[in-house]
Amino acid sequence: MNTGAKRQRIIQLVFIGAAIALVLQALYLQVFDDSLRQRAERTTIEKLTVYPPRGLVYDRKGRLIVNNEAMYDLMVTYNQVDTNKMDMAKFCRLVGIDKKGFDERMTKDWRSGKFSRSVPFVFEKKLSIEQYARLQESLYEFPGFFVQPRNIRGYPYNAGAHVLGYINEVDQRDIERYKGEYESGDYIGAAGLELEYEKELRGTKGFTSLLKDNLGRIVGKYMDGAYDSTAVAGKDLISSIDIELQQYGEYLMQNKTGSVVAIEPRTGQVLCMLSGPTYNPNLLAMTQERGKIFSALLTDSLKPFFDRTVMAKYPPGSIFKTVVTLVGLQEGTLNPERGTSCNGGYFYAGRLYKCHGHGHVGNAVDALAYSCNTYYFNEFRNEIDKFGFSNASQGLDMFADYCRQFGLGTKLGIDYPNENAGNVPTTEYYDKIYPKRLGGWRSPTIMSVGIGQGELQLTTLQMANLAA
Known part of the structure; x- marks a missing residue:
């Protein structure tokens, strides 16, 4: 037998011996050594x-x-x-x-x-x-x-x-x-x-x-x-919230229903945002009593879960007169030097639309200062009738477009859920309420919008944003 064949035989014997040793070891562990099985029985994986x-x-x-x-x-x-x-x-x-x-x-x-x-x-x-x-x-x-x-x-x-x-x-x-x-x-x-x-x-x-x-x-x-x-x-x-201002706002709103929003005018950041009635947020911590407390708040007739800052809609009232003023100035229908006499209200078709009866207002600045309804009934009609009395729809849609530019009648896109768009009425809106077959509508029909009333509804957040 030559040297090469002998060496090959030795290598084969070594591998065979190693394989036999491994088989014997495995046999011993599985058959004769019970410790591994006992250890497996003693432990579980979770x-x-x-x-x-x-x-x-x-x-x-x-x-x-x-x-x-x-x-x-x-x-x-x-x-x-x-x-x-x-x-x-x-x-x-x-x-x-x-x-x-x-x-x-x-x-x-x-x-x-x-x-x-x-x-x-x-x-x-x-x-x-x-x-x-x-x-x-x-x-x-x-x-x-x-x-x-x-x-x-x-x-x-x-x-x-x-x-x-x-x-x-x-x-x-x-x-x-x-x-x-x-x-x-x-x-x-x-x-x-x-x-x-x-x-x-x-x-x-x-x-x-x-x-x-x-x-x-x-x-x-x-x-x-x-x-x-x-x-x-x-x-x-x-967050942009000032928690001390938030606390103060909640103090002022105790036992009241409504909402408060404060905005930093330079940045648009919300400093305070509260809805009343409210509740202590710790009541809804995930404790064993939470279920009962949650149910009580949910069924409360005052609706403390209802977020009135973004979900509720309100007529804005006289703060909306600033919008009417700015739109009139932009469109040239409002002369800032023109005044009006107020003898208790605005008369139209035998009906009196009331005001404070403060007398004559000399210009637009006085009208805003006195919050004169008579002045703004008249100016709003001028804006709606810009394209003619019988073409009020074009004037209203123009006015509604300006409102959207102020963030009214549309969602502001704040990083906060459940925001309501509010309601700025349009031609389509009024055509449903006052169909043409029943006579339709004209500027006198909707002039209460000019003083922030009527069908106009905004959220507190929108009103705060307008003021800021």
Whole structure:
């Protein structure tokens, strides 16, 4: 046998020997060494969601106006619970429920696909600090149960309920609408800035896989956390609100129905935005009492959830006379030096449209100073009839276009939800109310718009923007 063939034979024998050694080792581990099987039986792998802290909210001066506070959910994995071995009376006492409450919480519609016996779900939401403290000492006695920390919102200044908004737990509609983004138990912004900036504030959830022994106790991380993902905190938000001004506005609006909006004229930033009646935003923190409080507010006849700053529409009244003045000056229908006599109102077709009866106004400046209805009835008609008495529709559409340029009758596009466009009546609008077959309409029909009344309706935000 030559040297090459001999060397090849030796190499083959080495590989065969190594293979036999590996097979024998595997046989020993699987058949004779029971330690691995026992260890597998002693531990389970449980994948848990790690919730990120929601972004904080600051006012324009850097004061923290929405923070995060610790809260805990009691979670359970159904198939890890043995009710025959656990001390049911002690467990129910610690949680503050009875046996019926226990059974109700453990009974789920397994066929729906929403719950799984092997996946943890919430047994008791929003544990109080007292409940959490009681449970922590004895939780190891109840395999399958564990506490998961969450964050709830806190409002240090007890103000800004409407503008700041609140969060809700997602429902099935949210889960279906935002496919893959939310799952049962997640929180979502439901109103105000919490809703408008939900994507920025919510952060990104993480996941961790834990090893638990047969008593449900955590013994370590699966693969030392190699497959875990870190939760990413939500982005902080700096609002334009001045929280002290907000508090003062709410103080002035106590026991009143209405709304207040303050805008910085140079920048257009909203400094204060409140609706009355309001409520302490801390009432809607995700605590165990939240459901009852939410229902009470929802059914309150004064509608504290209704945001009157952007959703309600009001006749603007005399502040609208500035618009009539500016449109008249632009179109040349208003002579700023022309005055009028006011003897208690404006007479037309035998009817008196009342004013204050302050006497003669010498010019446009006096008319604004006295807020003279007679003057503005007349000037509004001049603008509407610019193209002829029988062609009022053209004049009205011209006037409505000017209004839209002032941000009236259209949404302003503020970064805030549920904004109403208000109503600046147009030819199409009045043609429906006063059909031509019934005589139609002319400038005298709609002249109350010239003093900010009639069918004209604006939001408080639009009026504040006009004034700014």
